[in-house]
Amino acid sequence: MITKKKFVWLNIVWRREYLLAIILLIFLGFFYGWTRRGQPVEAPLLLPSAISGKTIIIDAGHGGTDPGAVGRSGLEEKTITLDLAKRLKRYFSRVGVYVIMTRERDIDYSQMPEAGALTKKRRDLLYRVRMANESKADLLLSIHVNSFPQSIWSGAQCFYDSKTPGSKALAEAIQESLVTRLGPNRRKAKSVDYLILKATTMPSVTVEVGFISNPREEELLADPEYREKLAEAIFYGTAAYLTEQAQGRAAVAVKPAGAGLSAKVYPELTFPALEPGxxxxxxxxxxxxxxxxxxxxxxxxxxxxxxxxxxxxxxxxxxxxxxxxxxxxxxxxxxxxxxxxxxxxxxxxxxxxxxxxxxxxxxxxxxxxxxxxxxxxxxxxxxxxxxxxxxxxxxxxxxxxxxxxxxxxxxxxxxxxxxxxxxxxx
Ligand SMILES: [Zn+2]
Incomplete structure (x- = not known):
């Protein structure tokens, strides 16, 4: 009997160590893969302890009755965002990050009874905000695809709410990873007033992964290999942010719920001087x-x-x-x-x-x-x-x-x- 008890105890210890070893090996594998890419990337050393155990909420933009931006070929934003969200989930799950998805199917939340909601889109967005805030996740990554009436613009770009501590650093880390991994792009992380970023309490970023209105980029966004690269870049950018944060180089404070929706302090505004007429x-x-x-x-x-x-x-x-x-x-x-x-x-x-x-x-x-x-x-x-x-x-x-x-x-x-x-x- 004693031998059996001892065996069970050893078995538990062995399993725990085995799991830790697997997580470590996966990280080493990623890091090895990264350094082997042969690109002029100054790879930050990622700290597994800063990443494993975190909770991340991934929001696949649009869905259901709302297709989002639509390309010339008929490719819809909601399809790309869901595919990317699932790829990202795989990256994070492999390194011990708990991932919550706002959607895993082609659905929207325009029918949810959100308090104070006046329009379908508002109900949908407020439901996603509630999911994020109630999840107490450490980070929110919202995935979108960009579009402009003219086809000349291209390039992935990250957006953040300047009032949420940590969001700017997270957006800049992901932007840097996207630029170094996906090629020439002079876009910079920028502050915007997206509702999902303003109303969520954790560091959050909207990644607009490219312009579906640009034929070359639409072709890339339709390619599963390119989507994998995008997910990889977003993953590494997020991991770099978490490492920076653990090393005390990024703000970590969480703003109180709803703070982003309160009155803001605006800078002095000046327009160009106007001649009469x-x-x-x-x-x-x-x-x-x-x-x-x-x-x-x-x-x-x-x-x-x-x-x-x-x-x-x-x-x-x-x-x-x-x-x-x-x-x-x-x-x-x-x-x-x-x-x-x-x-x-x-x-x-x-x-x-x-x-x-x-x-x-x-x-x-x-x-x-x-x-x-x-x-x-x-x-x-x-x-x-x-x-x-x-x-x-x-x-x-x-x-x-x-x-x-x-x-x-x-x-x-x-x-x-x-x-x-x-x-x-x-
Ligand atoms: Zn969108």
Whole structure:
């Protein structure tokens, strides 16, 4: 009997050590593979103890009734994000990370009864936020695919909420890994107002893995081998962040729940000086480096004549007309009459736009970001506004592309233009 007891005890100890040895071997295997790639990558030494035992929530963007951005071949963002999320889960699971997925099938959460939710997309996003916050995960990785009306842009880019401690460092670590592993890309991690990033309590990042609107990148995103490389790059970037964090080089504090949705401190905003009778219209820059807007100065057809509301309507017509002849700038909004209603209340405007704008934006995060700020910056710069509330077909808290919820008045970001400097605390 004594021998049997001893045997059982030894067996338990042996199994535990065996497991630890396997985890260690897997890490050594990864590290060996990494150093053997022969690329000029300065590989950070990953600390298994900083990574194993963590909980990560992976959010495959869109799903179900919401396809996200759609490529020319019909390839849908929701399919790519789910495939990448599953590949990422495999990488993390191999090294002892517990992974929670917001979805593992082609579904959305627009039917969930989320408190205060007004629109389908809001219900879907708030349910994902609740899953993340209730999971008490250490990190959130939200996977998306980018899109812009013109096909020239390419490159993966990470986004973070500047108010969540750790998020910027996480986004920068993943961005660096994507750039070193996937080739030339001058994009940098950037702060945005995505709901999923603002409302979750842990360090979080949205990885826009590439532009489905770029034919070359669409082809790559359709290729399982390339998706594997993407998942590998995101995994190593996250592992590098966790190692940095364990070594005390990255912020780890967790913000209180809902803090990101409270009032923010905004930097001083300055727009280019305007001559009388001139309009300042914000369009996208054609370079492939970052999401920037450039103001184009143009004389107003009737000068500054008429009242402020009339001027606002003329400016919106000019914006819909797009960049001037011969300009290299790119429109962020379509032509035609997409303004249903416009109201000015002191330094605040309420604009009701047609949901058809969503078709131009095509579910892409970049196109949505630039469309919103092309509109808000243009109105603010010409009419001295502090904020613009955007309704979609009369609905508040709606969305144009599925990433930004228009539930608060949008403050302009003139620093997106080349004249200003990036205000990271925004
Ligand atoms: Zn998306």
């Amino acid at each position: 001139m309009a300042c219209l914000y369009f996208a820059t054609p370079n492939n480096e970052d999401l920037k807007l450039t103001p184009e100065m143009r004389p107003l057809p009737d000068g500054d004549g008429g009242n402020k509301l009339k001027k606002a309507r003329v400016i919106l017509e000019e914006l819909a007309r797009g960049p001037g002849e011969g300009s290299a700038l790119l429109p962020c909004l379509p032509g035609g009459d997409w303004v249903k209603n416009l109201r000015l209340e002191g330094e605040h405007a309420v604009i009701d736009v047609r949901s058809e704008l969503g078709a131009f934006i095509n579910g892409g995060g970049a196109s949505e970001f630039l469309a919103i700020y092309s509109l808000v910056n243009t109105l603010a710069a010409n009419l001295d506004l502090e904020a613009v509330t955007i309704l979609v077909d009369g609905v508040k808290s709606a969305t144009l592309g599925g990433h930004f919820l228009l539930d608060e008045p949008v403050r302009p970001r003139p620093e997106l233009g080349p004249a200003g400097t990036e205000a990271e605390e925004f």
